[in-house]
Amino acid sequence: MPKVLISDKMDPKAAEIFRARGIEVDEITGKTPDELKAIIGEYDGLAIRSATKVTKDILDSATNLKVIGRAGIGVDNVDIPYASSRGVVVMNTPFGNSITTAEHAIALMFALARQLPEADASTQAGKWEKSKFMGVELTSKTLGLIGAGNIGSIVAERARGLRMKVIAYDPFLTEERAIEMGVEKVDLDTLLGRADFITLHTPLTDQTRNILSKENLAKTKKGIRIINCARGGLVDEAALKEGLDSGHIAGAALDVFVAEPAKESPLFGTPNFISTPHLGASTTEAQVNVAIQVAEQMSDFLLSGGVTNALNMPSLSAEEAPRLKPYMALAEKIGSLVGQLAHGALSSVAIETEGAAAELNQKPITGAVLAGLMGAYSDSVNMVNAPFLAKERGLDVREVRHDREGDYHTLVRVTVRTDKGERSVAGTLFGDNKPRLVELFGIQMEADLIGHMLYVVNEDQPGFIGRLGSLLGEKGVNIGTFHLGRRQAGGEAILLLSVDGTMDKAFLDTVRALPGVKTAMALEF
CATH class of the missing domain: 3.40.50.720 (NAD(P)-binding Rossmann-like Domain)
Structure with missing residues (x-):
């Protein structure tokens, strides 16, 4: 037992x-x-x-x-x-706890709109300051959702019941899903400029950290009210304090903080600021x-042996696991690469297999691709819950098997469609069963996808490699592997190199400043 x-x-x-x-x-x-x-x-x-x-x-x-x-x-x-x-x-x-967290966000939105904590404290102190607490109605106001997943969709439903106009920013939200939710899909800048209230419902990742930064808070309309019941770190707390003090931000309510338990904060005591001690899930x-x-x-x-909502294990039988393991490692790396490099709102992803990969159970391979792809935007994503998250956001996922024999004994190709167009990446397994990139956005190139990597798109001109190498040397950045590819001589070229250590924004800015550089990004595998 x-x-x-x-x-x-x-x-x-x-x-x-x-x-x-x-x-x-x-x-x-x-x-x-x-x-x-x-x-x-x-x-x-x-x-x-x-x-x-x-x-x-x-x-x-x-x-x-x-x-x-x-x-x-x-x-x-x-x-x-x-x-x-x-x-x-x-x-x-x-x-x-999705409904509970969504309801807490709605409760904080009401509290901000009618200044309930301040009015309660004033009244219980024996004052009767009716004219001081002039609130605003939620009806006809525009609510901006950052994150339209499970919790965000519940908030949208509740807000629409309050006769609010709901707009949403989520890279995985499709037009079809937005229509189903009754929201308008917009980009982040549009949301910042139009919303009267902003509520956040996204995990904390490298892409979402400080998504409401000082710069982005400055893009909001005067009188914005902000609610965060998701994760501490999504809002720049110092910039939020400045916005409240200046009057640009009319109110803010945080249930989560960068450091918890938050027993002290510069925000505490700020007028029009409400805080709760991470109560999003705190209902019976x-x-x-x-x-x-x-x-x-x-x-x-x-x-x-049933597996549900596992964070470190796919839903596989004991017999399948050993054979599928290297293919899933390849699929996850390819998915992660295209997820980190694809720009714009995702609408569909196609996973194509040929050769040995086409003969295997496709679900774990698809799950691994989606885990890598969506892991670029979300935390706690794995091969079990990634397909559910993709479906929840209305992402069209297609699996295609090819019987043809190609240049490789096995091949996994991932093609994503965004509002910016299509992006396609392909990889294979070499003799040691190690994942290897073989094609990137239509350019043939072989590369290991390991650790910290620098991705550069540049004009194929003499002297560029030397200039980049000199810069890396000056900055003390050690190169592990170096891979090149180009469409044609003198055209667009791509460089992928692994380095020993992380790369900060200042370093990437110096790479982008080199003559001929079109794009420079840090990738993680």
């Missing part, structure tokens, strides 16, 4: 489900790391919330552990790479939902 430890306070329904499914369960909460290490070795499953930190030390002691289930979304308290190396599956419940219903879901998911895995 499998045995599960619930180490954080959780709704009793979780333990009830484990026992009903024939799984032994212990509810032991509040243990120190050393106390947890002493007992974790006897358990097959560990059900947690945010309090338990599943570190390398804990995992080293968890000699029988097979699965970790997080009742909630965030898994920053779990060392996922090390759990993977130990063969431990990590699951979460990403959709159990949400806590019950995530407890039920994590117990059911873990039970399915321990009893039958």
Whole structure:
């Protein structure tokens, strides 16, 4: 009989489900790391919330552990790479608190519009300052959604019920899905310039960090009101403070902060600023939902091998996994490359296989492509939930098998369509089963996709390689691999090189300043 430890306070329904499914369960909460290490070795499953930190030390002691289930979304308290190396599956419940979080965003929007916290404090202090608290109506106002996934779509539905006009920015939102949601799809600058209220519903990634930066906040109309119940770091808190002090921003409400718990902040005490202590998921219903879901998911895995919402494991049978593993690694890298390089709003993706890859189960390959592609825009994406996220955003996904024999024994090609046009990338497996890029945007070139890479598009002119090499030397950037390709002599050329270490914006700006450079980007694999 499998045995599960619930180490954080959780709704009793979780333990009830484990026992009903024939799984032994212990509810032991509040243990120190050393106390947890002493007992974790006897358990097959560990059900947690945010309090338990599943570190390398804990995992080293968890000699029988097979699965970790997080009742909630965030898994920053779990060392996922090390759990993977130990063969431990990590699951979460990403959709159990969607309605609760959406409702909290709507509640904060009302609170901002009518200055409810200030009016409450004033009235309870014995004042009657009716004329001081002149609010605004939500009806006929324009709500700008940054992120139109599961939670964003619920907010849109609620806002439309309030007779608000809803516009949305999301790279994965298609025109068809936007029509279905009853929102207008716009680019970010348009949203910033038109919205009366902005609410954020996107994960924190390199692409979304400080998406409401000082520069972008300056693009908003005077009197904007901003709500963030998603992730700390999406809004530049210092710039938000400046905007509130200047009066350009009429109000802001944050449920999340860059540093949590946020026991002090320059924003605290600022007029027209509302804060709550990360309450997005804090309702009775949400806590019950995530407890039920994590117990059911873990039970399915321990009893039958079923995998749902895993962050580090695809839905594969034991027989398929060894053969598919290198193909999925290739697919994920190719998807990641095109995701990092494709500009504009995505509307469709085609995954083509030929040769040996065409003879395999296509779903894991497609899942790996989508995980790589969408991982450029979102966190907690894997081969299990990536197809769902793509469908949720209305992304048209096509799988195409080719019986033809090409130049390579196996080939995976990924073509994405955006409002800027099509982009296509192809890769293969060499004899060592290592992924290798063989075609990039119609240009033939071979490259390993590893670590930190510099991508440059330039005019094919004599002396460019020397100038770039000199610049890299001056900046102390060491080159690992160097790959070139071009459409024709004197035309457009592409350079991909791996470097030892990350590249900051200042360095990339110096590369872009070189004569002949059209584009320069840092890529991560």
